[in-house]
Amino acid sequence: MTDETHANLDRLLQAGGIQLGRAQRDRLTWLVGQYGAPTLDANLEGRHGGLILLKELPSGAAAELLYRALTPASAVVIPGSESPGFDFLKSKLTEFGTVGPCGADGPHEIWWGGIGWSKFLTAADASAARPRIVSCYPRGGGENISSGLRQSLERLRLDSHIEAIGTQFDDRILCFEKAEFMVRMWNKYREPLLFVEAGAVLRELPLLPSFLRCDVALHKWNRWEMSARTLYLGRTAHAELLLRAWQQLAASYPAVWEGYLLDQAWSLTSSQVPLDTVWLPRSYHALKGDLGASRAVILHDQQTTTLELGPDPGFAGLVRTARRAGRTGARDAFMVMTSKATTGNGIAVILRDIAASDATAVAATVEAVTGAYAADCGGYGRFELSLCAWQEDVGAAREAAALARYRILEIAPGQKIANDFFAAHASDDAVMTARHLFP
Known part of the structure; x- marks a missing residue:
């Protein structure tokens, strides 16, 4: 961005009374580089391309009009997205990511989304940044578990680390075992890490998370249940905080489902630091038999099953709506x-x-x-x-x-x-x- 572009963005934020912390401003600056100068609370008449900063809460009809006016070459940024009033509009858009609040300097969460991933997926194809693929499987399960993954990594010429680890059960890995493996990989390697299950295969280069320069990227099954089957960790201090929090929770509650613990680690970390999160598209979490499996970047071999969501049976209903909108729930400090x-x-x-x-x-x-x-x-x-x-x-x-x-x-x-x-x-x-x- 040029100095003039920075100055124009400063004036726009000041005119809208929008406070952003450093991490939030960095994300917005990156989006300006992708879409051009933003507009504030865009006119709902006609088609819209470019970047739209939405501060005012739209009515249901206004949200519908805005949605219909957007194109794949546009994105919406909501600088005060912690308000449930924006949930309806968010539900109509593809959720790209969130950045947590930054204390008094940036006291709100920002949310960004648009009409599908096509623009970013195309741009990511030219990215030179490649993560290291890491995976693990139970030592008692045999090497055949990871044969498909190894072959796909060789074909794509990706650096990787696939390891058989000692586990309590021969047929599965518990959350604390996976988290401990990820911490070891974090300490061993210096590049960003992309964990995929050992039974998965990569169809294409998984370049989207590195291109988006986020702290963490994962997929939300049903738009609210966080999945640890595909988990990207950027090489940042905030990503490490999330990883350490996940490891500590998993060690404390070894029998709890890993998605629940990852959700809680995300909520805890987001409340304390401005965690820059990307919510990966389904192509990074596709399952065999999916209608879109032929276009998958990462294809998993097993159906997702929701087992026990944790010690509190009320968890699912309490935060489902909030997670679908990229927000924390009532039991989680904002x-x-x-x-x-x-x-x-x-x-x-x-x-x-x-x-x-x-x-x-x-x-x-x-x-x-x-x-x-x-x-x-x-x-x-x-x-x-x-x-x-x-x-x-x-x-x-x-x-x-x-x-x-x-x-x-x-x-x-x-x-x-x-x-x-x-x-x-x-x-x-x-x-x-x-x-x-x-x-």
Whole structure:
């Protein structure tokens, strides 16, 4: 991008009151390089190409009109995509990726999508960046498991590491075993890693994730269940945080389904750092027998089965809608911030009723409360913000915060948040403690 293009983008963001952190701005800059200068809240009349920044919440009819106006040469970026009000439009588009919030400097999640992957798939064909393919299989299962994968890698001339590992069961690999293998590969190699199951074959060069320059790329089965069958890790600090979080969760819950644990690692990491995630197209997670299997980049040999989703049977219903829209759910903190306060106490702020409120009011309240914590933490060493659509979400968020022994506060969209918001509540806590000790 030229200096003039950067200046024009700065003016557009300032005019729209859009705050972006460094990682979010880098993603937007990359998209400008692909699509050209963006427009803000585009006119819904006529066909649209190029990049559209969507700040205002569209009505159902407006979302339908915008969808019909888009072309494969266009993309939509939503800088405040944590609001459920954008979910309807997202459901009509192909979801390309998300970038998590960046603290007070970039307090919102950004989402980007469009009308199919054709533009990026074509552009990726010219990419010189190639990941190292890594895979593992149970030592007791025999080398024939990976023969098809090895042959396809030789044909495509891709660097790889395929290993038989010791496992508890001869016929499958548990999540903690796979995560430990991935950590070893991360420590051993310096290039980006693309894990595929040993029974898969590669039909084409898997260049899309490297071309998109993301931290992590994976496929969501049914648009919400995260799959670890195809998992890309860019060579970034944020990708390593996700990998370490996944390994720790898998070690703590060895019997839990790997998709659930990957989902939780993604949510945890996204709340703490601006994780740049790409949601891979089905061609990177195709199954034998699929209608589109002939066009697959990665073809898996077994049907996907959803076994146990984890220790909480309510998990699926709780976050299904949010994951389909690239958002975190009510039990997951949307954002975590820390301060230099020496105390180890934390505070959880629950922003309720976000589904029934205007997206602008939700965004303004998120900005106000994160800005207040950055200005004066009130002595709280850790701050977690949860966004709750309904009252049952509030209950789940309260339970999670109580387990961590956090001070819990509820606020509503549009509520005035002063710069001393946290200091004032810390002062109230001190008064309550004094009254308890000295009645």
